[in-house]
Amino acid sequence: MESTNKADLPKASEASNNYSMGLLTSLLYDPLNYGYSAQEGETPASSSYQKFLVFILAIGLAFMSTIAVRGLLDTRSEKDSTHQQLLQQVRSEKAQNQRLLEEVEKLEEEVKTAATADIPLPQVSQELLAAAHLTPVAGPGIVATLSGGSSESSDSNIQDQDIRVIINELWRSGAEAIAINGIRVGPRTPVRTAGSSVLVNFQPIEGPYTIEAIGPANDLNRGLTQGSTGTYFSALYSQYGISLSATKSSKLNLPAMRVPQINTEKINVVTEEKK
Incomplete structure (x- = not known):
């Protein structure tokens, strides 16, 4: 039997070291797939x-x-x-x-300055005052007289509309100024019936009613006696005895129109300082 020399046999410690180094190398270069690659051969x-x-x-x-x-x-x-x-x-x-x-x-x-400035008011011409019926006037024209019927019936009484028909016709025929029983009237003067009386510019008057008009006398007379106005008063005379007559006048004197006064006792003028 041959004898074996201990020097020829590999040492156990050296084999173990080689295996450990292999594992470290595999883990270092393939840390994730080392086990799987070794198992499947991938x-x-x-x-x-x-x-x-x-x-x-x-x-x-x-x-x-x-x-x-x-x-x-x-x-x-x-x-x-x-x-x-x-x-x-x-x-x-x-x-x-x-x-x-x-x-x-x-x-x-500027408004404040103008309001406090002592500026004289302009003079108003007489023609403007006459056109506004605010000054007495004189001139030729006609005088119309309107009388009620003799019957005791209320239909024989003169109504405000009868006077308005005359006034409107006179303005339409060229009248420049009109007065009723001495009260100056304008195109917008109110004429109303109040019982048996008639109110002209809020003043009561009694018949017979005298209506004076300054203007072209022939045109004014023709307007009252002919056309629709003449027919209207002809019917009133036939049915109720209400008569209308007109005569020319060479000179009529009419007063200025009365402007109603406004009560200002309770009115306080508001100035800029009081606002």
């Missing part, structure tokens, strides 16, 4: 593909981020432009309002 995946994929994803993310940032910047730029336009409009409106306020204040000062 080769670990290359890290180059993973790096390429990560690179592509990074480029895509950077591109999308750039687009998003640019969109935000464009939107902000548009908002800033709109904001600046609105600010400009507001400044313009404020300036316009300020100019208007200054103009209003200037006009108010």
